[in-house]
Amino acid sequence: MNHPHNLVGPLEHVTASYTSAPPRPAHKVTATHTADQLAAWVAFSLDEPSALKTLQDAAEELRDVPELAAVLPRVAGAAMALVDAEFGNIQFLDPRDDSLVLVTQSGFGHEFLDHFAVVRDHHSVCGRAARQGTQAVTADVRDDQAFTPHQEIFRISGVRSVQSTPLVDHAGRLMGMISTHTSQPGRPSDQDLRIMELYGQLAGEVIARHLVGPGADDHPAGLPHNGTTLDQRLPLLGRTGSTNGSTQWVYRVDESYGSAGCRTYGVHPDQWRGRITTDSPDHDAEYAATLVARDLRAEWNIHRPGSARPVHIHVWRGWEGTHRDAAFTLEIQPDLDGRRHRAVDSA
Structure with a gap:
């Protein structure tokens, strides 16, 4: 080859x-x-x-x-x-x-x-x-x-x-x-x-x-001596989070990771990182976090988690930021038996 x-x-x-x-x-x-x-x-x-x-x-x-x-x-x-x-x-x-x-x-x-x-x-x-x-x-x-x-x-x-x-x-x-x-x-x-x-x-x-290019995750730009960035206006537009009456929520699930603080949870960095669109004004950031928590529980019911450490579900309106500016944060922890789980609002 x-x-x-x-x-x-x-x-x-x-x-x-x-x-x-x-x-x-x-x-x-x-x-x-x-x-x-x-x-x-x-x-x-x-x-x-x-x-x-x-x-x-x-x-x-x-x-x-x-x-x-x-x-x-x-x-x-x-x-x-x-x-x-x-x-x-x-x-x-x-x-x-x-x-x-x-x-x-x-x-x-x-x-x-x-x-x-x-x-x-x-x-x-x-x-x-x-x-x-x-x-x-x-x-x-x-x-x-x-x-x-x-x-x-x-x-x-x-x-x-x-x-x-x-x-x-x-x-x-x-x-x-x-x-x-x-x-x-x-x-x-x-x-x-x-x-x-x-x-x-x-x-x-x-x-x-x-x-x-360099961002919230500290990933370096791609080409040596010629780093590029996506259109800088795109995140600014995204931060409004609303389009035609719908709301765009961005979520990320983090887990504790030694002295480094935290890292994205899952078998690969973006398994628990994505976007949810809601149409009802009652479907707020807490609602979006609940949907993610439901999917986490579904996976934990199938696969015994590797540890009982809590994970944090961060939800932003429109565009991903830092955990400090999340619209809502939910802490959820699997029990040791891998079957029952409890959720705690950590915001």
Whole structure:
């Protein structure tokens, strides 16, 4: 297998566009709904513990990588390994025009890289996945007439099948696409595709933090000597927390962590971190925290927690801040038997 590497020029160009581009509506996908994420993790932990362990190991490698330029080849390599693919690439969504810019690749020659350098074709696999906000798979590119403009490049490159999975952050914003390719026709198993969906959520959040630059979580900017930030107006708009009569609540569950204070709770940093939309004025921050507590209890009823230490559910209106400016904080602790739980308002 070829070693994945970045295309430095396109990577610097598209990441810089996150600061220079005017604000655009966030491109959202639906696959990151909190309930779906929880259900997926629970299902994997029950039915496919070895698959979950593989995914956790792949995600763990990304946590402490200091630069985006070092993260991306690891993401591409892990994705190829997860679905046993021979080729792979990562594209970033350019916020200026919603095109997909190829920034990392493995296994391709210059013909493929030139042809797919910037994708605006919604009929391609990656373009279709970006437009629909869901994973897209083509078992044999030669059987689909939509790929007629790309057939010569596919033949030169030895590509017969493709899958593209969205890279999304914890709020559901589309950051880009991770695609894998094989030289033989065929479709990855449903399990492999679901693993890729979950990995797209994990890797997408890591990528988003690097693009955002230094913030509340003290994650460094991505590119050396060329750190980039997402549009600074987006958090300011988000802090209002209201859209068309609905309210956006952002939550995070923290646990105590030695002398360092606390860390995000869960098997990966963003399992218990997300967004809840409410439509009723009676559904306040306390209500949102109660929903999260309910999901925590559901998981604890299935899996015995590793400790009886309390966790804190922090809820903010519109945009995540620090625990000090949370609109509501709830402390909840599992009992030692892993079946009964008590909740205490710590605000």
